[in-house]
Amino acid sequence: MKKNVLIIGAGGVARVVAHKCAQHNDILGDIAIASRNVAKCEQILASVKQKNSLKVPGKLSAFTLDALDVEATKALIRETDSQIVINVGSAFINMSVLSACIDTGAAYLDTAIHEEPDKICETPPWYNNYEWKRRELCKEKGVTAILGVGFDPGVVNAYAALAASEYFDSIDSIDILDVNAGSHGRYFATNFDPEINFREFTGQVWSWQSGQWTSNKMFEIKRTDDLPVVGEQTTYMTGHDEVHSLSQNLNVPNVRFWMGFGEHYINVFTVLNNLGLLSEQPVKTAEGQEVVPLKVVKAVLPDPSSLAPGYAGKTCIGDVVKGKKDSKDKEVFIYNVADHKDAYNEVGSQGISYTAGVPPVAAALLIARGDWDVGSMVNVEQLPPQPFLGLLNEMGLPSRIRDEQGDRPLVF
Amino acid sequence: MKKNVLIIGAGGVARVVAHKCAQHNDILGDIAIASRNVAKCEQILASVKQKNSLKVPGKLSAFTLDALDVEATKALIRETDSQIVINVGSAFINMSVLSACIDTGAAYLDTAIHEEPDKICETPPWYNNYEWKRRELCKEKGVTAILGVGFDPGVVNAYAALAASEYFDSIDSIDILDVNAGSHGRYFATNFDPEINFREFTGQVWSWQSGQWTSNKMFEIKRTDDLPVVGEQTTYMTGHDEVHSLSQNLNVPNVRFWMGFGEHYINVFTVLNNLGLLSEQPVKTAEGQEVVPLKVVKAVLPDPSSLAPGYAGKTCIGDVVKGKKDSKDKEVFIYNVADHKDAYNEVGSQGISYTAGVPPVAAALLIARGDWDVGSMVNVEQLPPQPFLGLLNEMGLPSRIRDEQGDRPLVF
Structure with a gap:
């Protein structure tokens, strides 16, 4: 049973993720949130408290993090004892956060594909250019990485x-x-x-x-x-x-x-x-x-x-x-x-953020419970859809x- | 009789001004052109030569100038022995170029009102905010400054x-x-x-x-x-x-x-x-x-x-x-x-640049001849229009x- 979640990012989707993790903190454990701008993380945690989203009393903490810095990200994963990382920051940080997860053994979740700042619309299939190059390594190390588990993709x-x-x-x-x-x-x-x-x-x-x-x-x-x-x-x-x-x-x-x-x-x-x-x-x-x-x-x-x-x-x-x-x-x-x-x-977020932010928390719950803790890198269609869609029916996305x-x- | 012209600016209007000055260099004398980007000045002079615009053999020269630097502008006016300055650079440089003209006694011509980079649409009448504050000084020193002598204004x-x-x-x-x-x-x-x-x-x-x-x-x-x-x-x-x-x-x-x-x-x-x-x-x-x-x-x-x-x-x-x-x-x-x-x-310029660039050269000719060398700061409506419009009839703007x-x- 994996637990303790590190959320990376502090935008509208991260806000949804934080609230939904809090609503299930009996299973997910401690919740940490990190971004370049710690004030935005603190605002999100204040909103979680203000709306009484925590299911059971639990730990909430905010951190400053440059997620392009793999060593800093690894250190934070270890410091917060996070076994699940939900990456909802910029699409530019996927590969560095994934590296940190592979090195620490934490499960990795994201909602959008990796991009390099100076490139758009590279050769298809896009996953081949970045994420899928780590498939073998994830399998070898038994690291669970679920790619694109927002609404679309997800x-x-x-x-x-x-x-x-x-x-x-x-x-x-x-x-x-x-x-x-x-x-x-x-x-x-x-x-x-x-x-x-x-x-x-x-x-x-x-x-x-x-x-x-x-x-x-x-x-x-x-x-x-x-x-x-x-x-x-x-x-x-x-x-x-x-x-x-x-x-x-x-x-x-x-x-x-x-x-x-x-x-x-x-x-x-x-x-x-x-x-x-x-x-x-x-x-x-x-x-x-x-x-x-x-x-x-x-x-x-x-x-x-x-x-x-x-x-x-x-x-x-x-x-x-x-x-x-x-x-x-x-x-x-x-x-x-x-x-x-x-x-x-x-x-406190609009519907687009909501549809993107609830699914990775459902996925985190499935990893925590073991249903989706597959020990390899997968896209969502490679996993059994029923437990995921069943959970989402209860979590606000029927x-x-x-x-x-x-x-x-x-x-x- | 004033002569030798310094053109400040190297855009489309400056190109027209340079060609038209060259076409009348028997009266206007030497032609110097200066801007931050001397390569653009040199391209304009190359075009003047290529189109054989010079009426009589004469001096053409290009200079690098930051026209916000009043001392550098004064030095260039003196170095080129220019008695007429046609400012067709950015609207941000009017006041510094005007200062250089007042200090050196050169006649000043421009085609657009002064602007400060961080302000737009100030209190009307706009001329009161900058140029007209120097009216007394121009009169006192006998400096001719003709404001806004393009097509519109002009x-x-x-x-x-x-x-x-x-x-x-x-x-x-x-x-x-x-x-x-x-x-x-x-x-x-x-x-x-x-x-x-x-x-x-x-x-x-x-x-x-x-x-x-x-x-x-x-x-x-x-x-x-x-x-x-x-x-x-x-x-x-x-x-x-x-x-x-x-x-x-x-x-x-x-x-x-x-x-x-x-x-x-x-x-x-x-x-x-x-x-x-x-x-x-x-x-x-x-x-x-x-x-x-x-x-x-x-x-x-x-x-x-x-x-x-x-x-x-x-x-x-x-x-x-x-x-x-x-x-x-x-x-x-x-x-x-x-x-x-x-x-x-x-x-080699389009019509908008042409209509803006020909009039200040007509005005320079009128200053050179003495008709418009009024020894004070004026707007075009304060000068007799007939000689100006008569010249423009012959210069391509009937x-x-x-x-x-x-x-x-x-x-x-």
Whole structure:
């Protein structure tokens, strides 16, 4: 039984993780939270206390950490006696935090793929470029590393695994739809770190089609679906982490990711992108200062966590899966609908952060209990989905299914 | 008879100034050009030689200069024995260059009002905040300083003075229209320094109406006119230098400035402005770097002088003047139409730079000849307009008038 959790990061998702760990600290033990900015960690712990999120009396502590520093991260894992590390910091720190976990034997969890600051949209499958290079080492050392265990990637990978094991004999296509039908009331904002958010859209859009990698441009291909609760929604084919593992781990010829955007978002994005303001490559001002434009855009945009109090509406994220069952065509939509206000009332974050932050805590509980403590590096679709989705049903992210028999809760 | 010209600045306007000075070097004498970037000065001189712009054999020289350094500027004025300084550098250097001229006795010419980097849209009239504080000193020392002698401000001020002296008994309104109906073929670009260009639009729009200062927002008020050559055009009330002198120097209750913008320009501007990316105030990135967003926008936009080769179409800039003549209502439109390609073929700059760069050379010729060597600080409307507009008719910027008698060239 593993216990004591170190959370790395102090944004909106980290806040959700901290609250949810606290709600299950009878199993998870001590909770430590660390980031470059310790004041943000302390604010999160204050919120945990203020909302009485701790299930049983327990230890909460905040630390300053540069998570690119492997030795410092190892020292903190040891100092806090953490056997589980939930990395919800910047996507740039995955590999250093993973190294620290491998060296200390702590279980590693993250919610987004590793990125290098000066590169976007590298050769697919992306996991091959960084994380999967450590697969052998994790296996050799018996270290549990669960990659991409947020909502998407994460829960949507479990939906895919569930579809494959329970609903289909063969799957032709998995289309993951991510729609935020909520509104933050600002002129423009991103729902998580703008730097990471925009990097998803400025390069090529990789999808897995007819069993091979296909490249498109952002906003080149769209679809419209009539979705539960949020109604008719237009989504655009987008590059996303889960396409890069599902395509390799499941025998499915078509895996695509679709994200919903309004016209205003697309207009602002298009202006910024066409001007070169979303570039991760530095430019030089007339005065000779070297600046990465994307970092300046991030600096002028609202802090995503500041959006939470005014956020209204719902998200709908799920998998449209098509294939054959008993030689007949079959289609299912497995999904979750989350409410921004409910999330804010419970943990002080908006719905996007909530959907990303609850799943890694469910995964941590499964590691603590032993169900998912596999002693190797895996993506979520390689693990049994039922205990994970069952826990999420109880933790605030209930799953539903819509198929030829109608729309109903998924019960485990 | 004053002679030898020092040009400060090395952008698109400076290129026009250099070519036009060369075309009149029999009167203007030696031509020196100085900027922070001497390579840009040398490129301009190479262009002057390549196009055989020198009227008579003469001296051309390039210098490195930080024009914020008054002593260095004085030393260069003395070293080059310049009696006329044409300042077409950044709007931030006006006061230091003016100081150097006052100390050395050289005549001073500029084409835009002084600005401080961290301030926009100060209290009107803007000239009161900087330049006009030196009026007494110029008079005392007998130094000629002609402020704002580009096209707008500059030629449009002369049009206003001409209307007042020749066409009207009393004037009710002067509406200056500035339309660029040309196209550079890029996604987005500004026609001169983006930093200065955007600063015109991010603050309040000051206009002089019913004899008092009136404040509006950018793009709040528009008009549509059927203009010569360029046809029907929508322009927006915009803050601009000449409103701040014409309102004080002419007894006219309404002075307004209107600039033409296409919907695409307005969309890009609105996105950047709403996001805070046009701010002249520094922001701090997540990494702690202090950056002025506007300087980053400038860094990613095309260099305005790079637009010249592909620029096509025409500009139309002029004054709609309404008032009374012989107790009857009268309206005139005094204007110039310039062609981007013609400008490029002649001097290697586009039409916007051409209209801004030719007038200060005409003014320099008038100072050299003595007509405008007034030994004090003036705005263009305080000088006799006829010799200036007469020279411009010959120098590539012919004026026309449209009134109840039709549309015809203005001849002097």
